[in-house]
Amino acid sequence: MTHTFYLKKPKSNKETLILFSCSFKEEQKKFVYSTGEVIHPKDWDQKSKSPILNSKTPGVRSIRTQLGRYSECFHESLTASKLMHIQFNSSVLKDALDLKFKKTIKGSNDFFNAYDRFISEKTKNKDWSDSTIKRYGYMKTLLLDFQAKRNYKLNFNNINSTFMSEFTDYCLSDKGHINNTFSRNLGLFKTFMLWAYKNRITYNDEFKAFKRKKQVITNQIALTKKDIEQLLHSKCKSKSLERVRDVFIFSCVTGCRFGELKFISKSSVSDDTLYLKEEKGSEKKVREIPLSKIARFILKKYDYNLPLVANQNHNEYIKTVFLDAGFTQKVEKVSVSGKTVTRKAMRFWQRVSSHTARRTFITMMKREGKSDKLISKITGHLDMKTLNTYYQVDNDEKKEAVDQVFNIDFNVLKKA
Numbered sequence: 001m002t003h004t005f006y007l008k009k010p011k012s013n014k015e016t017l018i019l020f021s022c023s024f025k026e027e028q029k030k031f032v033y034s035t036g037e038v039i040h041p042k043d044w045d046q047k048s049k050s051p052i053l054n055s056k057t058p059g060v061r062s063i064r065t066q067l068g069r070y071s072e073c074f075h076e077s078l079t080a081s082k083l084m085h086i087q088f089n090s091s092v093l094k095d096a097l098d099l100k101f102k103k104t105i106k107g108s109n110d111f112f113n114a115y116d117r118f119i120s121e122k123t124k125n126k127d128w129s130d131s132t133i134k135r136y137g138y139m140k141t142l143l144l145d146f147q148a149k150r151n152y153k154l155n156f157n158n159i160n161s162t163f164m165s166e167f168t169d170y171c172l173s174d175k176g177h178i179n180n181t182f183s184r185n186l187g188l189f190k191t192f193m194l195w196a197y198k199n200r201i202t203y204n205d206e207f208k209a210f211k212r213k214k215q216v217i218t219n220q221i222a223l224t225k226k227d228i229e230q231l232l233h234s235k236c237k238s239k240s241l242e243r244v245r246d247v248f249i250f251s252c253v254t255g256c257r258f259g260e261l262k263f264i265s266k267s268s269v270s271d272d273t274l275y276l277k278e279e280k281g282s283e284k285k286v287r288e289i290p291l292s293k294i295a296r297f298i299l300k301k302y303d304y305n306l307p308l309v310a311n312q313n314h315n316e317y318i319k320t321v322f323l324d325a326g327f328t329q330k331v332e333k334v335s336v337s338g339k340t341v342t343r344k345a346m347r348f349w350q351r352v353s354s355h356t357a358r359r360t361f362i363t364m365m366k367r368e369g370k371s372d373k374l375i376s377k378i379t380g381h382l383d384m385k386t387l388n389t390y391y392q393v394d395n396d397e398k399k400e401a402v403d404q405v406f407n408i409d410f411n412v413l414k415k416a
Contacts, residue, residue: 003074004049015040020070024090031090037063058160062204073100111154114201139188146170156202183212221351222363234325243307244317250298251357255379258354266304287380315353322349
């Protein structure tokens with residue numbers, strides 16, 4: 001008994017459905033089953049009833065692989081029926097095909113149905129933090145926007161080099177993303193595609209060849225000891241701004257992420273040490289963070305219950321705190337999008353956010369010669385490369401280093 005594949009509309013000028021077919025003589029019927037795969041007739045070999053082997057059209061290889069699975073299922077079902085001495089008929093074959101391909105949700109929204117299932121599964125399994133869930137939610141919005149703006153209807157078969165080119169141009173040109181943002185989002189996308197591939201929702205593995213843009217260490221700002229003292233000595237215009245300033249300074253002197261501050265309580269402090277369970281990664285050990293005098297003072301001031309607001313609000317208010325404190329000097333923001341380098345002059349206070357505090361902690365510790373291993377034990381970093389992206393070297397530090405190294409007696413030049 002044999003089977004074959006044929007095109008639903010072999011003379012079409014656009015992509016058409018591929019159908020699986022075989023005949024059951026005893027039932028006197030032709031069995032037809034939709035594979036859900038589509039292909040342009042120009043990429044179909046009518047003689048061999050299969051996609052053209054050397055076709056240069058992206059996605060054809062994955063279609064061949066998928067059709068091969070239908071053939072395997074047919075032969076497996078036929079062999080199993082013989083071994084169990086049952087009649088191999090259209091009903092048996094349909095059940096076998098339905099069972100094997102039940103994970104593929106057919107229809108125009110296959111791609112995003114699978115994406116929703118991916119998010120739901122990861123959320124229910126508690127694999128992600130709240131911030132990761134939000135990132136994947138944003139990624140779905142980005143893909144939907146891309147689909148609409150570029151008229152590129154997403155399905156698993158057209159995730160190919162053409163998609164990569166269109167998506168890259170859309171992110172960097174239309175959305176104005178810098179390389180770091182694009183690379184992070186592409187990483188999220190590839191994680192989803194890998195999940196779909198492993199779950200046999202797609203057999204298209206062209207996404208594995210997608211390359212991220214080389215990440216660039218951008219020139220972020222970090223405070224000095226003098227800056228922190230200036231901030232402390234500046235009078236805040238309201239109690240709410242004072243509370244925001246105190247929370248920011250606490251992060252500066254402990255290296256805590258803003259999202260971790262909500263886990264701090266009187267019970268998490270003992271012998272001038274904060275015992276903090278890492279928010280990112282449940283497998284990580286409890287961090288032991290030594291509390292300096294200023295950190296202890298701030299905790300006692302608020303009875304070990306830091307006055308937190310939403311991160312977005314905190315980022316708005318802390319800019320006001322810095323503006324009122326006189327941090328109006330110009331700084332340069334450098335960003336890289338593709339091969340384009342953009343330089344923009346901004347005021348210091350405009351570039352401050354909650355993350356500036358953690359960067360300040362790492363930078364100040366590095367400037368004092370503390371080892372990466374010691375710092376990482378406090379901040380919770382496992383990757384030293386990631387840790388060092390936080391370290392910001394300012395002009396004064398560079399000048400001091402050069403003067404120390406090249407402190408050479410050049411009086412002889414003066415006499416010449």
